[in-house]
Amino acid sequence: MPNQPTDPVKIEKLAGSREGVHILKVIGPLTIYNFFEFQDMTRKDSSPVLIIDLGNVPFMDSAALGSLLGVHVSCEKHNRKYAVVNLPDRLRTMFAMAGVKDYLVNYPTVADAEAALA
């Protein structure tokens, strides 16, 4: 996508409360303009448990949803665990409309995901 500015999304990489748990906290809209950064970070991450905090994502588009499903497919293939947490209502609705709500591993909070997956 030439000539397109990068949307100012911020992705913070945090350690979980247990070893082997990484948390990616996404801040800002995750869109076609910036999903490559998110995709790179998730592809490079090799932790046994990856938690993606979407609580600060006001909206997401088709391209970003596709990259999130890429995480799902990759984790299944490599026998790793992941979850998305803190889903805003707008994203929850989008996942349902796209028919992927039941595929993506989802917990209300980081703590819930850690308790279930770690």
Next chain:
Amino acid sequence: MMTRRILLVHDDPALDAVEAELHDRLPCVIDRVESNAEAAASLCRGPYDLVLTGVGGTLDEKLSIVESAARNCQTRVIVLSAKPSAMDAITAVRTGAFAYFSSPWSLLSLREAAVRAIEAAMPLPPIGFLSALSNWLVIQLHCESITIDRAVQLLREMNADLPASLADDLSTACREMILNAAEHGCQWDHSQCIEVIFARTGRMAMYQIRDSGPGFAVKELEHAAVGNPPGNPLQHVEYRVNHNMRPGGFGMLLARKIVDEMLYNEKGNEVILIKYL
């Protein structure tokens, strides 16, 4: 990221949350004034990267800020309003405001629009208004992400009288179709234009999105979620991986789920979305 200067017309307690969010989100100094008139005067004294108008006051006061900001060529303005008004939103953006948000707004969306405004190169690429009525809006957008985002927020305000979740859904559908036009129709070529027609009646909202590209075969949809067989919403994901396509392919499906009618023209470079209200 450099420290940015923001001028906030703080005439409502709801703006405390906006101020706090902006401080959390980016390094910035936020100067407060109490009225739109004070803001217009402050702009003469020093440059700001962004002004957030008050929610109160008249549209004319807010347009004065937009016009003052346009003179120094560095300042973007987001016009805030206590009540939705599609005509005010059109007038504000047509005058040069970066965006218009009416209460109740999504705090995250407003915060991110502010960040986007601050990062936008000035002068902003223009949005062409071929019809500037609240029930019949026709806009022309150059194929640039910043212009598309501004247009989508303006179109969101056209439906601000609807329940927020419906207005958000319609915004999602419209945005996906505009992005398809930008990516597949115009190849993100800045010299190409996308035309968006929005019409509202008491019973329906309609979008018509047209690009100047070659179109596509609407029936060839293996790469898109809308072509997946029932019970396998991820089939196209595999297709896209195998054909080295970027992630995605949900746009048409999302739009089709949100609206009641979705029609493509024969060439495949024009789509109509209709939502019955």
